[in-house]
Amino acid sequence: xxxxxxxxxxxxxxxxxxxxxxxxxxxxxxxxxxxxxxxxxxxxxxxxxxxxxxxxxxxxxxxxxxxxxxxxxxxxxxxxxxxxxxxxxxxxxxxxxxxxxxxxxxxxxxxxxxxxxxxxxxxxxxxxxxxxxxxxxxxxxxxxxxxxxxxxxxxxxxxxxxxxxxxxxxxxxxxxxxxxxxxxxxxxxxxxxxxxxxxxxxxxxxxxxxxxxxxxxxxxxxxxxxxxxxxxxxxxxxxxxxxxxxxxxxxxxxxxxxxxxxxxxxxxxxxxxxxxxxxxxxxxxxxxxxxxxxxxxxxxxxxxxxxxxxxxxxxxxxxxxxxxxxxxxxxxxxxxxxxxxxxxxxxxxxxxxxxxxxxxxxxxxxxxxxxxxxxxxxxxxxxxxxxxxxxxxxxxxxxxxxxx
Ligand SMILES: *Cc1c(COP(=O)(O)O)cnc(C)c1O
Numbered sequence: 001x002x003x004x005x006x007x008x009x010x011x012x013x014x015x016x017x018x019x020x021x022x023x024x025x026x027x028x029x030x031x032x033x034x035x036x037x038x039x040x041x042x043x044x045x046x047x048x049x050x051x052x053x054x055x056x057x058x059x060x061x062x063x064x065x066x067x068x069x070x071x072x073x074x075x076x077x078x079x080x081x082x083x084x085x086x087x088x089x090x091x092x093x094x095x096x097x098x099x100x101x102x103x104x105x106x107x108x109x110x111x112x113x114x115x116x117x118x119x120x121x122x123x124x125x126x127x128x129x130x131x132x133x134x135x136x137x138x139x140x141x142x143x144x145x146x147x148x149x150x151x152x153x154x155x156x157x158x159x160x161x162x163x164x165x166x167x168x169x170x171x172x173x174x175x176x177x178x179x180x181x182x183x184x185x186x187x188x189x190x191x192x193x194x195x196x197x198x199x200x201x202x203x204x205x206x207x208x209x210x211x212x213x214x215x216x217x218x219x220x221x222x223x224x225x226x227x228x229x230x231x232x233x234x235x236x237x238x239x240x241x242x243x244x245x246x247x248x249x250x251x252x253x254x255x256x257x258x259x260x261x262x263x264x265x266x267x268x269x270x271x272x273x274x275x276x277x278x279x280x281x282x283x284x285x286x287x288x289x290x291x292x293x294x295x296x297x298x299x300x301x302x303x304x305x306x307x308x309x310x311x312x313x314x315x316x317x318x319x320x321x322x323x324x325x326x327x328x329x330x331x332x333x334x335x336x337x338x339x340x341x342x343x344x345x346x347x348x349x350x351x352x353x354x355x356x357x358x359x360x361x362x363x364x365x366x367x368x369x370x371x372x373x374x375x376x377x378x379x380x381x382x383x384x385x386x387x388x389x390x391x392x393x394x395x396x397x398x399x400x401x402x403x404x
Contacts, residue, residue: 003325004251005303008391011318015309017311020303020383024232031366031392036206036346037152037379045295052291064287072290073281079294080231081241083301085204085223086214087152091242093277094290097203098226098239099128104253105222105241109199110171111252116169116198121400122147126178129203130331133172142169150333152348160192168198168216175213176206176344179371181316181336183211183344187218192217199247205229209300210312210345210382220242223246230345231295237289248276257282267329299383312345315380318387319347330401335375349376349397357400366396 012018014183022028025041026307032040056064095101110119119133136402137144146167147159164171176183186202193200202223205215209230215223224240227233242249256271258264260281273279297403300308315341323332327349335348351357351374357380358370369377376397380390 005388005391005395006039008318008387010386013389015066015183017303017307017382018386019266020142021386022298022385023299026384028107029365030387031278031396033366033368033385033389033393034386036210036344036377037369037388038231039209039229039296039381041234042232042295042299044298045234049288050287050293052340054055054123056319065105066129069285069287070223072287073285074211076290076294076297076323077277079152079241079301080227080352081215081242084208084213084231084305085242086218087242088216089243090276091216091248092240094227094238094240094293095281095285096238097236098203098224100255101134101200101201101224101239101241102129103136104255104282104343105224105243106132106172107203107254108243108251108325109201109222110142111138111166112199112247112250113169113197116167118140118143118145118169119169120145120147120160120163120168120171120198122159122173123149124151124154124177124179125172125174126203126205127229129172129174150182152180152350153337155184155186155189157185157192160189164196164198166194166196168240170201170242172198172201172203174203174206175367176204176211178206179335179375179377180348181344181346182205183342185341187301188211188222190219190221206344206346209305210308210398212305212309216244220244227293227296230295231300232383233289233293234296237296238286241277243277243280245276248279251279253280253282257280257309259285262272269293303383311382312339312380315382315385315387315390316340316343316345319378319380319390319394323347323349324381324388326398327394327401329392330398332397345382346377346379349378350374351376351401356398360400360404361396364396366393368393 078091081092204225333350
């Protein structure tokens with residue numbers, strides 16, 4: 001039986017998460033396949049930001065800090081921890097950009113392992129992570145040990161085992177990689193790193209809100225991630241940091257700001273780190289962004305990560321089926337793991353003319369992402385993507401390959 005659009009319509013009709021689409025601002029004429037780069041706008045965010053700006057900022061003014069604003073970094077952090085990170089309360093805080101959060105935690109980890117000379121990461125890790133590590137290594141005279149590229153896959157336990165030893169201070173990877181969507185075995189890699197006395201730092205930007213993560217149970221030391229992808233926090237929304245409770249007393253992040261100090265409003269001489277996770281904060285919390293993150297995470301929490309994961313796997317599997325049946329013969333390849341349990345909520349389609357094809361798709365109102373050199377990255381955000389969107393996107397690509 002040939003697959004047609006009715007198959008996709010049937011899958012949508014049975015989708016338990018279908019009603020969640022109505023909680024977002026959505027223009028049905030656009031086939032949006034990039035929710036893993038910038039998640040859609042929740043309608044609750046529109047109301048929240050309006051009230052925050054005119055009511056809280058406009059009328060309460062400075063009193064807002066004591067009426068809830070100062071508590072937001074921890075409150076939103078705990079909500080993220082409980083709903084999508086598998087982290088007990090008091091271990092997650094929302095603060096700066098992902099890049100700055102990553103810098104703070106990577107530097108703090110290196111301070112906990114003085115005398116060790118190596119940082120292990122992979123050449124296909126997200127650019128900002130690689131660059132921050134290069135800067136830290138240059139400043140401290142450390143060496144980065146690069147796991148070689150497996151562009152369409154990711155880093156295995158075997159790769160790590162080969163490269164670590166008593167010289168390793170830190171192992172840091174993306175849990176779900178940005179290009180192929182490969183999911184690393186976090187628990188196994190944590191165990192390997194701990195066996196040689198190294199710490200781990202995970203970037204969860206492409207995992208949080210799309211695949212289950214159990215930081216506490218899997219023994220992670222540190223983690224960061226952004227909130228504007230599957231968590232729908234909006235452009236430039238602040239990122240979160242996780243630090244395992246046992247590590248917190250000794251952990252020293254490098255940006256000693258007043259709001260990370262113990263008893264900040266005493267305006268005392270000398271920096272003394274604040275209690276627990278508070279010490280990871282540096283400056284004034286980005287209140288507008290924090291409110292947006294809270295609303296985005298609330299929608300994700302209402303749906304539940306298990307239901308989100310089930311739909312994510314179904315969406316990516318449907319696209320891989322369309323690839324095999326309708327696109328492979330036209331020269332399109334799979335740049336993601338074939339095993340759905342090993343890939344996140346995205347599929348990398350490979351084609352030598354990927355860049356030009358992406359531009360042509362955008363012109364037709366189909367929005368994927370181009371990732372150099374040859375990947376059309378299709379992000380299938382489970383709360384807002386329908387199976388017919390997958391069908392329409394794949395057919396638009398097929399059309400271009402057949403007739404342009
Ligand atoms: C999106 C993303 C970031 C973003 O960093 P910003 O500082 O928010 O620009 C970082 N790491 C990974 C793995 C990402 O996917």
